[in-house]
Amino acid sequence: MVRFEDVSKRFGATAAVDRLSLDIFPGEFFALLGPSGCGKTTLLRMLAGFETPDEGRILLDGSDIAAVPPHRRPVNMMFQSYALFPHLTVAGNIAFGLRQEGLPKTEIAERVGAMMALLQLGRLGERRPDQLSGGQRQRVALARSLVKRPRVLLLDEPMAALDRKLREETQFELMDLQARLGLTFVIVTHDQEEAMKVADRIGVMNHGRLVQVALPEEIYEKPNSRWVADFIGDVNLIEGRVTVADADGVVVEAAEGIRFQADATDGAKTGETVWVALRPEKIAIASITDGKRADALYGEVLEIGYRGDVSVYKVRLDNGLVMKAAAANTMRRVAQPFGCNDRVVLSWARDAVAVLTR
Amino acid sequence: MKRSWSMILVVAVPYLWLAAFFLVPFLIVLKISLSQTALAQPPYLPVLDLAAGWRGLRGFVTALSLEGYALLFSDPLYLFSYLKSLAIGAGATAILLLLGFPLAYALARTPQPAQGVLLVLVVLPFWTSFLIRIYAWMNILQRDGLLNGALQALGVVDAPIPWLATDAAVMIGLVYSYLPFMVLPLYASLQKMDTALLEAAADLGAPAWKTFWLVTVPLARPGIVAGSLLCFIPIVGEFVIPDLLGGSQSLMIGQTLWIEFFGNKDWPVASALAVALLAVLLVPIVLYQRQQMRALEGGR
Numbered sequence: 001m002v003r004f005e006d007v008s009k010r011f012g013a014t015a016a017v018d019r020l021s022l023d024i025f026p027g028e029f030f031a032l033l034g035p036s037g038c039g040k041t042t043l044l045r046m047l048a049g050f051e052t053p054d055e056g057r058i059l060l061d062g063s064d065i066a067a068v069p070p071h072r073r074p075v076n077m078m079f080q081s082y083a084l085f086p087h088l089t090v091a092g093n094i095a096f097g098l099r100q101e102g103l104p105k106t107e108i109a110e111r112v113g114a115m116m117a118l119l120q121l122g123r124l125g126e127r128r129p130d131q132l133s134g135g136q137r138q139r140v141a142l143a144r145s146l147v148k149r150p151r152v153l154l155l156d157e158p159m160a161a162l163d164r165k166l167r168e169e170t171q172f173e174l175m176d177l178q179a180r181l182g183l184t185f186v187i188v189t190h191d192q193e194e195a196m197k198v199a200d201r202i203g204v205m206n207h208g209r210l211v212q213v214a215l216p217e218e219i220y221e222k223p224n225s226r227w228v229a230d231f232i233g234d235v236n237l238i239e240g241r242v243t244v245a246d247a248d249g250v251v252v253e254a255a256e257g258i259r260f261q262a263d264a265t266d267g268a269k270t271g272e273t274v275w276v277a278l279r280p281e282k283i284a285i286a287s288i289t290d291g292k293r294a295d296a297l298y299g300e301v302l303e304i305g306y307r308g309d310v311s312v313y314k315v316r317l318d319n320g321l322v323m324k325a326a327a328a329n330t331m332r333r334v335a336q337p338f339g340c341n342d343r344v345v346l347s348w349a350r351d352a353v354a355v356l357t358r
Numbered sequence: 359m360k361r362s363w364s365m366i367l368v369v370a371v372p373y374l375w376l377a378a379f380f381l382v383p384f385l386i387v388l389k390i391s392l393s394q395t396a397l398a399q400p401p402y403l404p405v406l407d408l409a410a411g412w413r414g415l416r417g418f419v420t421a422l423s424l425e426g427y428a429l430l431f432s433d434p435l436y437l438f439s440y441l442k443s444l445a446i447g448a449g450a451t452a453i454l455l456l457l458g459f460p461l462a463y464a465l466a467r468t469p470q471p472a473q474g475v476l477l478v479l480v481v482l483p484f485w486t487s488f489l490i491r492i493y494a495w496m497n498i499l500q501r502d503g504l505l506n507g508a509l510q511a512l513g514v515v516d517a518p519i520p521w522l523a524t525d526a527a528v529m530i531g532l533v534y535s536y537l538p539f540m541v542l543p544l545y546a547s548l549q550k551m552d553t554a555l556l557e558a559a560a561d562l563g564a565p566a567w568k569t570f571w572l573v574t575v576p577l578a579r580p581g582i583v584a585g586s587l588l589c590f591i592p593i594v595g596e597f598v599i600p601d602l603l604g605g606s607q608s609l610m611i612g613q614t615l616w617i618e619f620f621g622n623k624d625w626p627v628a629s630a631l632a633v634a635l636l637a638v639l640l641v642p643i644v645l646y647q648r649q650q651m652r653a654l655e656g657g658r
């Protein structure tokens with residue numbers, strides 16, 4: 001549906017987007033994730049027609065759209081700054097795009113009304129944007145771009161200003177709408193959870209390039225680099241050297257003398273430096289009950305981060321390495337199962353260990 | 359809020375100033391407009407004689423008349439002067455708006471260091487005396503002046519065109535003089551406009567000209583109203599430009615007023631003319647005030 005072919009965009013010396021290629025499929029919900037300033041907005045603006053690529057082509061349904069002006073592209077964008085028209089009411093803002101299509105008045109009113117109901121803007125129709133709260137403005141901006149039912153809807157951080165509950169509702173509405181109308185959505189977000197929840201596929205960007213494009217589960221469980229593993233979620237990254245690499249698996253020895261066993265990994269060769277990525281929630285933490293076990297690691301709790309549903313324990317192992325382990329708070333009690341300075345034992349399954357070669 | 363003496367002083371000074379130099383003179387003009395001409399010094403009657411006490415005051419009030427105003431309607435010359443002034447004011451304002459809008463728009467969209475320089479250039483003419491600049495225009499527009507010279511050199515015309523002493527010359531002078539007053543308010547409102555709004559309009563399917571009508575113009579409205587009134591109001595009462603560049607066959611109200619005062623020495627009619635002019639201009643002045651108030655409220 002949408003294809004970026006070696007697209008670059010430079011502002012002065014900085015390349016906001018750097019020889020980026022990407023395919024977005026029809027009916028897909030695609031999320032762009034990346035740190036601030038990595039070029040996400042620039043990528044969307046090129047698709048919407050507000051920036052012209054310095055190099056490369058952008059294809060929509062197989063044809064180059066370089067010559068198509070923004071107002072003729074079947075693409076709508078929800079702006080990061082909302083860009084609501086201050087002189088128009090909420091209803092006027094939402095109707096603006098439909099009026100440009102020359103639709104009959106009754107249909108415009110109908111579609112605007114339906115969209116306002118959907119985004120819970122019901123009683124705000126006659127207000128002006130400066131009489132709205134931040135979250136309400138965001139919903140108007142969303143409604144305004146959504147009501148046109150574009151082939152491709154570009155959402156630049158559409159939910160950053162919504163409270164958690166409204167955000168979750170809007171996320172589900174978006175997913176529902178996208179599935180029902182068969183639209184293609186590209187969403188930019190800072191919120192990894194949001195990307196994981198709504199998107200069919202995620203593209204992780206850094207410095208104007210796509211670092212990894214994959215399903216949400218793959219991005220999380222099989223990051224292709226240290227950078228992605230570190231950027232998405234919480235992770236223990238430990239540098240080590242491959243001592244064994246064969247069909248049965250990989251053994252990595254870290255500087256501190258810990259040996260990590262993992263499933264066979266492409267590209268991991270004996271003697272090479274690699275990184276072990278281990279997610280905190282995949283590490284089991286327990287108090288020491290019986291005597292020492294050879295395959296477990298012992299240590300002392302340094303710090304506890306209580307997050308409600310889980311607690312993250314920072315543990316200093318006896319060999320000096322500090323690791324994070326998360327445990328679900330299954331019991332309803334105020335006192336934590338482990339306190340600071342308690343001796344604990346950490347263990348994990350072999351398939352929890354990811355070996356990263358770059 | 360606590361009122362301190364210094365605050366009262368700060369507010370009182372401009373009001374005292376206005377009372378002394380606007381309100382009192384205006385009341386005097388109003389009074390003269392209700393008097394009758396006389397061959398005397400001052401050239402009108404009655405004169406308030408406070409020494410005569412209560413009787414003097416009564417005699418004064420009964421002697422006041424609306425004759426000056428009645429005269430305004432009796433002679434079509436006056437009505438014609440008003441209409442001409444309003445027409446010239448409206449025409450000049452329209453031309454100023456047509457010229458000023460693109461200028462202000464380009465100015466507001468120019469990247470920063472250059473924008474500041476261009477802005478200074480817009481107000482640069484104020485650094486020389488207004489009168490000198492109008493004399494310069496007399497020079498340019500005269501029979502063997504620069505304009506005719508240029509037109510003849512370019513082969514546009516064969517014989518020199520008589521520019522001076524025409525309405526065209528008045529129009530040129532007015533547009534030239536008032537352009538900054540149109541450009542600056544327009545620039546101020548266009549500069550505040552978020553360019554993302556233009557992108558949003560394009561994104562929603564509006565071609566450039568529609569974006570201009572549906573977004574740019576409505577958002578520039580405070581500037582359009584302020585600039586137009588700021589030009590229209592003084593142009594209607596303008597004296598110097600039509601007097602120096604215009605002809606004597608059809609007069610603007612400012613010139614008629616001058617003639618009544620200094621030529622005919624008919625102070626009551628001249629004062630009545632001035633009061634009537636103020637009454638006519640009161641409508642746009644009130645409009646301007648309301649616009650300013652709303653801009654202040656909306657500005658936040």
Ligand SMILES: Nc1ncnc2c1ncn2[C@@H]1O[C@H](COP(=O)(O)OP(=O)(O)OP(=O)(O)O)[C@@H](O)[C@H]1O
Pocket residue numbers: 011014015016034035036037038039040041042043080
């Ligand atoms: N008009 C511009 N002129 C100059 N530099 C720009 C311009 N627009 C973007 N950039 C630069 O290009 C880079 C990418 O910007 P972009 O807005 O695409 O980032 P982003 O990924 O959307 O960031 P954020 O998550 O903070 O919105 C940044 O370094 C930014 O400073």
Ligand SMILES: [Mg+2]
Pocket residue numbers: 040041042080156
């Ligand atoms: Mg951005």
